[in-house]
Amino acid sequence: MFEGFVYVRACLYPEGVVLPAGDAAVSVWDRGFVFGDGVYEVVRAYGGRWFRMREHLRRLRRSLEETRIGFDEVDVVEKAAGALQRVQELEEADGLLYVQITRGAAPRSHAFPDPPAEPTVLVALTAVPDFSEEVEKGVAVVTREDFRWHRCDIKTIALQGNVLALQEAKEAGAKECLFVRDGAATEGSHSNFFGVKDGVLRTHPADRRILAGITRECVLELAREAGVSAEEAAIGREELAGLEEAFLTATSFEVVPVVQMDGRPIGDGKPGPVTRRLQEAFRECVRRETGGA
């Protein structure tokens, strides 16, 4: 069921090991398992080269600081990533790196373990799912009230709310759920959200209501370079139906047009010109920075 290899450093493997994904285990008392007490990152490789690894590691460090998980060996992640590329013969392949750090294993008690436990490190490298249809044709989304916690800027593994929301969206025939909080669109369950209104590209400011996506940031840079007016300004619920274009961004699927929302078409129901321009600019940026794609 589980393909490939993973790197794990945990109380069962204190030195860190690379082993088949199906064999890798953590203690039932890992705080990741009993409290969702950890953080994560996903990094994409193009032709074996990591896209904006430095930015991902910076965000990982921030998540660790905000959750006060004492782990400062972020270089372990890069070494594990390289080891997984070698053992899986993916040195020149596309791939998605999954990195998770938890507060470690300790007898279950809500407060931090004292003395601290050794953080648990999980790194996995898997193939990139085929998102070409979504990228080309666009997807449907459904909106729902954002019922998650109020620190969505932290890339926590405590994602049960995201899981439930995405599942409901899927069952409603959509590919993503778009959260709305206090009357404004925030983000998707595992993506950032952009809309075009009166020719201006808008996305929610990177405050505590959304994750500051690496692809989101890149798209904002590219929009400015391309002369597209772009603002970090929330899109009100009442503005959603009138958007000219909309798209989602994520490390895994890059830039995916939103062509339908709550059963109604966005614009003319096809990916719009700003979206297409930014998809192309993003691919060009990836080529420039990694030589791959």
Added chain:
Amino acid sequence: MFEGFVYVRACLYPEGVVLPAGDAAVSVWDRGFVFGDGVYEVVRAYGGRWFRMREHLRRLRRSLEETRIGFDEVDVVEKAAGALQRVQELEEADGLLYVQITRGAAPRSHAFPDPPAEPTVLVALTAVPDFSEEVEKGVAVVTREDFRWHRCDIKTIALQGNVLALQEAKEAGAKECLFVRDGAATEGSHSNFFGVKDGVLRTHPADRRILAGITRECVLELAREAGVSAEEAAIGREELAGLEEAFLTATSFEVVPVVQMDGRPIGDGKPGPVTRRLQEAFRECVRRETGGA
């Protein structure tokens, strides 16, 4: 580091096993570990007999339904509990049973695994920590804005918000954090909250903002039996400083007086008469229902 035994049924042990707590492991791809995608219960035994096990199992079933985890073998939990009592020779002892069910192990993807994975079951039985000082003298709490998700009625394992809040409270010299949402006190990070105002006992209604605690419900019943006026009505933030008494309830520590809030005494800074009466009534109820304590 880990004492005693646990029962685990997971992809590594599909038939279910009782094994030393330090050896028990789950797949790194368990959705409990990567998404906090599970629910739990804590049940207390007095003299080896479970207090209100039926109510705990009913709540567990509700949490499973609300999170749509397809697990209907709740009898497995009772059997595992008995097995753990025997193997640890705790058939006549006090103890805390920890029960956790997750959506099982599957390749990481937010939506539910399709076909569904076999849910992971973890059951552990540990000694009851000594809460006698807290019960006798009372504790300090600090308030903070409730920044958790909006389904606090589900006993989710995705508890990173609770963990961070309790840790901050602890570092502020308090034993618990009291959450306040939209101007009203909701509950603690791992307890329910009661206050006495103008002689009336009040606690937040059991809606989506709090967990419907088993001890909370029991205390409400006992208050009515004892002729104490009790209301399920939220206590406003501005009313907190003027409370005559306050206390916390939880399965683990029962009824613990709150004698200080945000550095200021509650009432005269000592456990009050309503609190004492309900502590005694609770112990009497436990004796009546279990023959223990």
